[in-house]
Structure formats: structure tokens, C-alpha cells
Amino acid sequence: MSRYILRRLIAMPFLVLGIVTIAFLITTVTKGDPLTAIVAEQQMNNPEVVAAAKARWGLDRSLPERYMIYLGNLMSGDLGTSFITKRNVGTDILYRLPATLELVFAAMIFGTTLGIVLGVLAAYFRNSLIDHGARLFALFGSSLPVFWSGLGLLFIFSVMLNWLPGPGRLDARLPLPPGITGFLTIDSLLAGNLTVFKDALWHLLLPAFVLGWTVSGTISRLVRANMLDVMSREFVLTARAKGASEFRVVIVHALRNTMVPTLTVIGYSFAYLITGAVLTETIFSWPGMGSYAVEAARALDFPAIIGVTIVGGLAFLVTNLVTDILYVVANPRVRLS
Amino acid sequence: MxxxxxxxxxxxxxxxxxxxxxxxxxxxxxxxxxxxxxxxxxxxxxxxxxxxxxxxxxxxxxxxxxxxxxxxxxxxxxxxxxxxxxxxxxxxxxxxxxxxxxxxxxxxxxxxxxxxxxxxxxxxxxxxxxxxxxxxxxxxxxxxxxxxxxxxxxxxxxxxxxxxxxxxxxxxxxxxxxxxxxxxxxxxxxxxxxxxxxxxxxxxxxxxxxxxxxxxxxxxxxxxxxxxxxxxxxxxxxxxxxVYSGRVVEQATVSELFADPRHPYTRGLIASIPNLEESRERLFSIDGAPPALGSLPGGCAFHPRCIHAEARCREQDPPLLDLGGRFSACHFATTLPPFHGASLAAASLETGSLTP
Structure with missing residues (x-):
């Protein structure tokens, strides 16, 4: 098993290189001219300004040259400078990533808990009111666009009922906790500031639910289908014949046998949301990776686009590795191969 | 222990x-x-x-x-x-x-x-x-x-x-x-x-x-x-x-059952056991298939496949009769002819109820 992980770890740098190369090449084949992002419109006809800008950003060099320079910089941890913010892309991402991670972690807690609980209940009480209710909840979750459900819930809970705060990560009047992990909830706890912690948690609640709802739809359907299959197997009958309680039969015996496909979806959803939570982040003014990616793409900010792509690719690589390790925990039959 | x-x-x-x-x-x-x-x-x-x-x-x-x-x-x-x-x-x-x-x-x-x-x-x-x-x-x-x-x-x-x-x-x-x-x-x-x-x-x-x-x-x-x-x-x-079609049709000790089965279905089952000593050319099998549970025939559930069936079997479902410590659910439990596994196979040869 440890040899398997070691092999995967050795393969990682090569996969990262592949991601970097593809991300780099894709930006060069786009029709857009990055100069529009750098040079003001009225200066575009000024050849001196254009030439200076090209020289400053290295756009006068050939593609292989630029690629080698980029790789060289990457080796020393430099992701380049953003055309727009003029800051280092790495710095920008380090500021954005924890916000997204905090949101996605919270969303996955909602999504997996709701998904698994609803899936199990729907399978156990098949064709009952609970089953139909769970189906409806999943259908809405996966088919309602986030800009609709997010705005709707924001309107109800924040504007109408005033139970939850509006968009953003934290009340503007509150001080930011010292950045240790970048997770406001954790940092505020580490600083011992419960007011900030409570506020950050309240801000997190709604966007995390909206995002988790979409995930819970997929998970609950998958868990339901797998539970129906597993519950009809003979070992479930054996467990009942032993005198095990229904709760024990369902949770200890059946649910664990459905974990492998569920883990796949959880891992995939997690990796996807790192860069794919754009709409949620936009609606809830969440300064995360998704909104950064959209801003970068809109402005043809190539260094930022490549940086986001690399982070997204890494997210998939890491979650895949973690998922594979968890497979082994969930299913002993994987251990042999 | x-x-x-x-x-x-x-x-x-x-x-x-x-x-x-x-x-x-x-x-x-x-x-x-x-x-x-x-x-x-x-x-x-x-x-x-x-x-x-x-x-x-x-x-x-x-x-x-x-x-x-x-x-x-x-x-x-x-x-x-x-x-x-x-x-x-x-x-x-x-x-x-x-x-x-x-x-x-x-x-x-x-x-x-x-x-x-x-x-x-x-x-x-x-x-x-x-x-x-x-x-x-x-x-x-x-x-x-x-x-x-x-x-x-x-x-x-x-x-x-x-x-x-x-x-x-x-x-x-x-x-x-x-x-x-x-x-x-x-x-x-x-x-x-x-x-x-x-x-x-x-x-x-x-x-x-x-x-x-x-x-x-x-x-x-x-x-x-x-x-x-x-x-x-x-x-x-x-x-x-x-058991046949959801009912016990015969119950007896093992020796009684094999020596003298008192239900035609049991007789069919015993006759269809492959036997190495008697070299039959073909294996006996009971004609027909068990009825689907939703559509049982009237009377005795076994009568469409039974070689002893009479008019009465189509109308009355026989109860499980006590034959002195053993039981049979056949109208003719006491009057069935003596049983010989081989003779049943032979009898069915004439009626053509054999499967290769």
C-alpha cells in the first residue's frame, strides 16, 4: 500500500508538468491579445508604448522561450505577475484560496451529510413520502441554478427574515483575525475572538448550504441506488438473522459497502468546487478562486489564468490521491491489487 | 460449549x-x-x-x-x-x-x-x-x-x-x-x-x-x-x-417416506433421483412445471401434473391427513398403489412423460 502511494507521489511532478504545459499552450492559442489588458486603449496606436509593454512582459520573445522562462520561474515558486493587479499571482492565489477552501469544506460537510442521510432514508423507506421528498430535494438541488437558489435564499433569510447576514465573509466593522490558516473561522478561534468566529460562521452558512445542496443531490441519488443494491444482498439478511438492530444493519453493514462510489463523487465534487464555485462566490461576494478565475479570463490576464489552472489541476491530483487512499480504508478488497 | x-x-x-x-x-x-x-x-x-x-x-x-x-x-x-x-x-x-x-x-x-x-x-x-x-x-x-x-x-x-x-x-x-x-x-x-x-x-x-x-x-x-x-x-x-406450492403435502420419517411415499408428488421426486444401480436409459421427471404462485389451479395444486388425478382432485384441495404419525395431503393417500421407483418410470414410459 505504501509503495502504491509512493508510486503515485513520484508520478505527481510529471502530471503537474503536463498541466502547466497544457495551460500555457491553451493561453497562446486564444484569439485575444493580452496587450489589451496591459496597454490603455488610446496608447495602442503608439508603437513605442506597445514595444515597451511587450518587452516588459516578455511578449516579444518566442513561445518556447517564454515557456522555458515560465518553467524556470515556476521552479523557484514564482507564478509570474498578474497583468491586472500587478501583484504576484502566487500572492493573489494565497489570498483567495483559503476563502474558497473554507467555503468548499463547509459546503462538502453540508453536501455529504445531507446526501448520505437522505440517500439512506430514501432507500430504506423506498417509495414512501420520505423517498419522494428526498428525490424532490435532490432534483431541486442539482437543477436549480445557484444564481436563482442563492439569490432566493439570500432574499428570504437575509433581507426578509434578517436571520442571516448578507454577502461577504465577515462584517466590515469587525477586525480580521491574524491570518494563520486563512480560514476565518479557524483563525478567529485561534485568536480567541468568539464574536468574529460567530460572525464568520453566520456568513459561511448560506453560501455553504447553497453549494452543498447541489452536491447533496448527486450524492443522495447515488447512495440511494447503491443502498438498494446492497440491502438486497444476503449478508444483510445474515446480519438481521444474527439479531442486529435495523440501525446496525443499515449503518454498520450496508452503508459501509456503498462508500467506494460515494467517495468518488465526494472527491470529484470537492476538486471541482475549488475552481468551479464561481456563481456562488459572485452572488455572495466571496473573494475566492472562482471569482478570481473569471476576472482573469475576462481580462485575458494570462499569468493569472495559468496560475488558476495549475491550482485547479493540483486540487484534482491531490483529491484523487486522497480518495484512492480512502478506498483502501473503505474496501479491504482493494488492498490486494 | x-x-x-x-x-x-x-x-x-x-x-x-x-x-x-x-x-x-x-x-x-x-x-x-x-x-x-x-x-x-x-x-x-x-x-x-x-x-x-x-x-x-x-x-x-x-x-x-x-x-x-x-x-x-x-x-x-x-x-x-x-x-x-x-x-x-x-x-x-x-x-x-x-x-x-x-x-x-x-x-x-x-x-x-x-x-x-x-x-x-x-x-x-x-x-x-x-x-x-x-x-x-x-x-x-x-x-x-x-x-x-x-x-x-x-x-x-x-x-x-x-x-x-x-x-x-x-x-x-x-x-x-x-x-x-x-x-x-x-x-x-x-x-x-x-x-x-x-x-x-x-x-x-x-x-x-x-x-x-x-x-x-x-x-x-x-x-x-x-x-x-x-x-x-x-x-x-x-x-x-x-412442500409443494406453499403447502406441506407429505410429512413422515425418512425411512417411511422413501419406503412408502403416500403422495404422488413425493413419488415423482423419489423416482427422479438418478440411480446408479438400476441403469435406466432415461431419467424420470415429473411432467409439467410447478404453477405460478399467482395462478394456482383449483382443487389440489398438484393435480395437473399428477398421474393419479381424478375429477375430485380438480375440485377439492385435500387437507393434510393423519395416517398414524405420518401425514399426506392426497385424496388417495391410503389407496395409492404400492410404490416402486422403477415401475413409476416404466409406467410413465407408456404415457410418454419422459424428458431426455
Whole structure:
């Protein structure tokens, strides 16, 4: 098993290189001219300004040259400078990533808990009111666009009922906790500031639910289908014949046998949301990776686009590795191969 | 381990007064999408302490469903009526919580397919220990030690090592042994084995039956052996109940049943056992197929396939008649011609009811 992980770890740098190369090449084949992002419109006809800008950003060099320079910089941890913010892309991402991670972690807690609980209940009480209710909840979750459900819930809970705060990560009047992990909830706890912690948690609640709802739809359907299959197997009958309680039969015996496909979806959803939570982040003014990616793409900010792509690719690589390790925990039959 | 040697295996004559398990008029119906059918249509059975009862019937005859219903293990859409008394205690309608205390503790059940009757993601030892801990107040460690003892009891070599392995590391025969070990974990009074050897190789079948029998004798437990194989019944049971279309059609001791079967269906079953001594060119088979459960014929359920059927059989469903300690549900139970397996095959030659 440890040899398997070691092999995967050795393969990682090569996969990262592949991601970097593809991300780099894709930006060069786009029709857009990055100069529009750098040079003001009225200066575009000024050849001196254009030439200076090209020289400053290295756009006068050939593609292989630029690629080698980029790789060289990457080796020393430099992701380049953003055309727009003029800051280092790495710095920008380090500021954005924890916000997204905090949101996605919270969303996955909602999504997996709701998904698994609803899936199990729907399978156990098949064709009952609970089953139909769970189906409806999943259908809405996966088919309602986030800009609709997010705005709707924001309107109800924040504007109408005033139970939850509006968009953003934290009340503007509150001080930011010292950045240790970048997770406001954790940092505020580490600083011992419960007011900030409570506020950050309240801000997190709604966007995390909206995002988790979409995930819970997929998970609950998958868990339901797998539970129906597993519950009809003979070992479930054996467990009942032993005198095990229904709760024990369902949770200890059946649910664990459905974990492998569920883990796949959880891992995939997690990796996807790192860069794919754009709409949620936009609606809830969440300064995360998704909104950064959209801003970068809109402005043809190539260094930022490549940086986001690399982070997204890494997210998939890491979650895949973690998922594979968890497979082994969930299913002993994987251990042999 | 209570090593009481039971010698009750000498037939119905020595049966103690109160049977261990007594089933009367057990019916199991299923409702499915508006339609309704009965899989078990009134079964009467007794199992004495330390007795081996064989239940024989074709697949779909209701033999397994009946026993599952007795333990409250049928699906939620099943309607179970009638009476199942275990040591005088009525089981039908007993609250689920109470039934759980009986299942696995006093009555254990094992199933056909050892490949799927163990949980693939739990070690074999943990599954046996679970059975122990569900009914006994012991620590995890004690339960595990007991699991190793039990694996030893069913002759699994290196039980300590085997206990920490997963089912996929066991062969089919080993798994069925583990399942049996799990079933006897709490010294039950009654063990119901549903086709315990059907999914196994012939050589392994004999081993598993030997394990079951030796446990049955050592622990003095009542054993219900559900099978479609009359050979298994002949070699291992004290008494036999033959089930057809959800009813017991004949019940007798093994020797009575094979020497003088009193129901045409039983006669057909016995005649269709392959026999090496009499070299028949073709194997006998009962004409036709068992009726679908939703559409039973009127009268005796067996009459469309019966070579003795008369007008009366089409109208009246015969009750299970007491023929002096043995039972048969045939209108002509007492007047059937003497039975010779070979002659039945010969008789059917003329009517052409043979399949190659």
C-alpha cells in the first residue's frame, strides 16, 4: 500500500508538468491579445508604448522561450505577475484560496451529510413520502441554478427574515483575525475572538448550504441506488438473522459497502468546487478562486489564468490521491491489487 | 460449549412432548403493485429438540419463505398469519425488539450462498464476534477469543490468523464454515439451514453437511435442513416434510417416506433421483412445471401434473391427513398403489412423460 502511494507521489511532478504545459499552450492559442489588458486603449496606436509593454512582459520573445522562462520561474515558486493587479499571482492565489477552501469544506460537510442521510432514508423507506421528498430535494438541488437558489435564499433569510447576514465573509466593522490558516473561522478561534468566529460562521452558512445542496443531490441519488443494491444482498439478511438492530444493519453493514462510489463523487465534487464555485462566490461576494478565475479570463490576464489552472489541476491530483487512499480504508478488497 | 451428546436421532417415536418449534397454519402473502399472492398457504410443521427435519421442495415452493417468515425476516410487504410457537412462545406478531433477542440467540439461520452471506468489508472474526456481542455481555476481546474458538469448532485451520482475514480471502467451503460458526455462536436451540450446500462443490458439500451434523449432535440442537436435494435428506434428516406450492403435502420419517411415499408428488421426486444401480436409459421427471404462485389451479395444486388425478382432485384441495404419525395431503393417500421407483418410470414410459 505504501509503495502504491509512493508510486503515485513520484508520478505527481510529471502530471503537474503536463498541466502547466497544457495551460500555457491553451493561453497562446486564444484569439485575444493580452496587450489589451496591459496597454490603455488610446496608447495602442503608439508603437513605442506597445514595444515597451511587450518587452516588459516578455511578449516579444518566442513561445518556447517564454515557456522555458515560465518553467524556470515556476521552479523557484514564482507564478509570474498578474497583468491586472500587478501583484504576484502566487500572492493573489494565497489570498483567495483559503476563502474558497473554507467555503468548499463547509459546503462538502453540508453536501455529504445531507446526501448520505437522505440517500439512506430514501432507500430504506423506498417509495414512501420520505423517498419522494428526498428525490424532490435532490432534483431541486442539482437543477436549480445557484444564481436563482442563492439569490432566493439570500432574499428570504437575509433581507426578509434578517436571520442571516448578507454577502461577504465577515462584517466590515469587525477586525480580521491574524491570518494563520486563512480560514476565518479557524483563525478567529485561534485568536480567541468568539464574536468574529460567530460572525464568520453566520456568513459561511448560506453560501455553504447553497453549494452543498447541489452536491447533496448527486450524492443522495447515488447512495440511494447503491443502498438498494446492497440491502438486497444476503449478508444483510445474515446480519438481521444474527439479531442486529435495523440501525446496525443499515449503518454498520450496508452503508459501509456503498462508500467506494460515494467517495468518488465526494472527491470529484470537492476538486471541482475549488475552481468551479464561481456563481456562488459572485452572488455572495466571496473573494475566492472562482471569482478570481473569471476576472482573469475576462481580462485575458494570462499569468493569472495559468496560475488558476495549475491550482485547479493540483486540487484534482491531490483529491484523487486522497480518495484512492480512502478506498483502501473503505474496501479491504482493494488492498490486494 | 455444552458437549451434551444427543441420541434423539432415532425418529418420531421418541419425540418429547413439547416440540421445540411448532408451526400451525402459517400463511405468507405478498402485496405487489395492487396484485396479491400467497407464497405459503398454510404450513404445519413440528421440530423436536435435537431433531433434524428436512424440508424438501422445488425452488419457489415457499419452503424458504415459510422459515424466513417464522423468524420475522420477510420483507415489509409480506403479510404473515398463522402460528409459530418456539418453546411454547408465539413468534408471529411478536414485537421486532423481542424477535431480535431470539434471532441469532435461540434460533439461528444460515443461507444458501456463502459468497454473499458474509459482509465483504468486515473481517470474518469481527462478524462472528458481532454475533456474540449482540447477545452476550462480553468485552470486545472476549468476543474475539470466542470467534477464534468457534472457527476452530468448525475445523478451520489456523483460526487466529483466519479470524483477521476478510471473506474474499476464504474459499466457498471455508466461508460456509464461518457462517455456521457465526450461527452457533450463542449456542442456539434451533438452527435453520436454507440450502446450505447448494452453492458449493460436491466434495465440499459433504464436508459442510458433516460439520453441520457433528455440531447438531454435539450441541443437541434442532436442525431444519431446507433443500431441494432428496439425497441430502435421505442421508441426514430424521423426518421429512415435502412442500409443494406453499403447502406441506407429505410429512413422515425418512425411512417411511422413501419406503412408502403416500403422495404422488413425493413419488415423482423419489423416482427422479438418478440411480446408479438400476441403469435406466432415461431419467424420470415429473411432467409439467410447478404453477405460478399467482395462478394456482383449483382443487389440489398438484393435480395437473399428477398421474393419479381424478375429477375430485380438480375440485377439492385435500387437507393434510393423519395416517398414524405420518401425514399426506392426497385424496388417495391410503389407496395409492404400492410404490416402486422403477415401475413409476416404466409406467410413465407408456404415457410418454419422459424428458431426455
Amino acid at each position: 455444552s458437549a451434551q451428546l444427543s441420541s434423539v436421532r432415532s425418529g418420531a417415536a421418541e419425540m418429547p412432548g413439547e416440540p421445540l418449534l411448532s408451526i400451525r397454519g402459517l400463511r405468507v402473502g405478498f402485496r405487489k403493485a395492487g396484485s396479491q399472492f400467497e407464497a405459503v398457504r398454510g404450513i404445519d410443521l413440528d421440530v423436536a429438540k435435537g431433531e433434524v427435519l428436512g424440508i424438501v421442495g422445488e425452488s419457489g415452493s415457499g419452503k424458504s419463505v415459510g422459515m424466513l417468515a417464522a423468524l420475522g425476516l420477510t420483507s415489509k410487504n409480506a403479510v404473515v398469519t398463522g402460528s409459530v410457537r418456539f418453546k411454547g412462545d408465539e413468534l408471529v406478531g411478536k414485537p421486532a425488539r423481542e424477535m431480535r433477542k431470539i434471532r441469532g440467540a435461540r434460533i439461528a439461520m444460515i443461507f444458501q450462498d456463502p459468497l454473499s452471506s458474509l459482509n465483504p468489508v468486515m473481517t470474518v472474526g469481527a462478524q462472528i464476534a458481532e454475533a456474540v456481542r449482540l447477545h452476550q455481555r462480553v468485552t470486545r476481546k472476549q468476543a474475539m477469543a470466542r470467534a477464534v474458538d468457534l472457527l476452530n469448532l468448525v475445523s478451520i485451520p489456523q483460526p487466529e490468523r483466519r479470524a483477521s482475514q476478510y471473506p474474499h480471502e476464504f474459499s466457498g467451503g471455508m466461508r460456509q464454515r464461518a457462517v455456521i460458526a457465526m450461527a452457533v455462536a450463542n449456542d442456539p436451540d434451533l438452527l435453520i439451514a436454507d440450502e446450505p450446500t447448494t452453492a458449493l462443490d460436491v466434495t465440499v458439500q459433504a464436508q459442510i453437511l458433516a460439520v453441520l451434523r457433528s455440531l447438531q449432535e454435539r450441541l443437541g440442537l434442532g436442525l431444519v435442513l431446507i433443500t431441494h436435494d432428496l439425497g441430502v435428506v435421505a442421508g441426514h434428516a430424521d423426518r421429512v416434510a415435502v
